[in-house]
Amino acid sequence: MKYALLDRGDSLSRELAEQFHALAQYKGLKEDASSPDVVVSIGGDGTLLQAFHRFIDRVQDVAFVGVHTGHLGFYADWKKNELAQLVDLMATTEPQKVSYPLLRIQIVTDDETRSFLALNEFTLKSMEGTLVAQLNVNDEPFEMFRGDGIVVSTPSGSTGYNKSIGGAIIHPSLEALQIAEIASINNRVYRTLGSSVILPKHHHCDIVPEPDEPLSIWIDHLTMQLQGVRSIICTVAEDKVHFARYRPFPFWNRVREAFIGSNPDELEHKRPK
Known part of the structure; x- marks a missing residue:
């Protein structure tokens, strides 16, 4: 598995990038900034947009993964405290490829x-x-x-x-x-x-x-x-653009969390009897 990484450039994103590189090296992943299999962005959806345009000439050959330093986004669906889990899955699991x-x-x-x-x-x-x-x-x-x-x-x-x-x-x-x-x-x-x-x-x-x-x-x-x-x-x-999904996160769940904020249990509680 070859990966490339792009971070937003702020102190937190750079710190997380260093952690990711260390974890990836330990798990045997190889950094390859020119011809990666997976492109990891750390920052937010805007960072993933930058990653997309940086690798636009290879858009058919790469898959993207986003790590969000704040709240979950529409493209960045891993949290900052989940790096170890993400790297472990990248090293051991074949992801589902989702194409948009x-x-x-x-x-x-x-x-x-x-x-x-x-x-x-x-x-x-x-x-x-x-x-x-x-x-x-x-x-x-x-x-x-x-x-x-x-x-x-x-x-x-x-x-x-x-x-x-x-x-x-x-x-x-x-x-x-x-x-x-x-x-x-x-x-x-x-x-x-x-x-x-x-x-x-x-x-x-x-x-x-x-x-x-x-x-x-x-x-x-x-x-x-x-x-x-x-x-x-x-x-x-x-x-099409391809995303590497190592766990399910349905689109409508993203929409609900982004714009409504209620979790399923709260919605069930509010449902008319």
């Missing part, structure tokens, strides 16, 4: 087409205030958007920015993408659906901004500023 869909973003300008993968979401805003863009679905005009911005998320990213602007939570076993509006303006000229739209695999969405509009673009935690964008094509990627 990714988002493919193609940004077309006059000069080139650039392609990106997102684990969580793609966000588009104008650098000059209101964003104006036409949305096409499967090459057919769908709506003319005017507002603060557009978020296109993966199912696993649906619990993030997408949820905060009213999008639906989607189970990550579904191969789909979700388009959500940020403060759309609706009048006789600009009309939008007013709710998020979920597209299945093999469908695509084209976002066509005004040609000279300077744009702010986020792909997960990565940011860029572009002008002269002709279209942005969003699809469910052929590639």
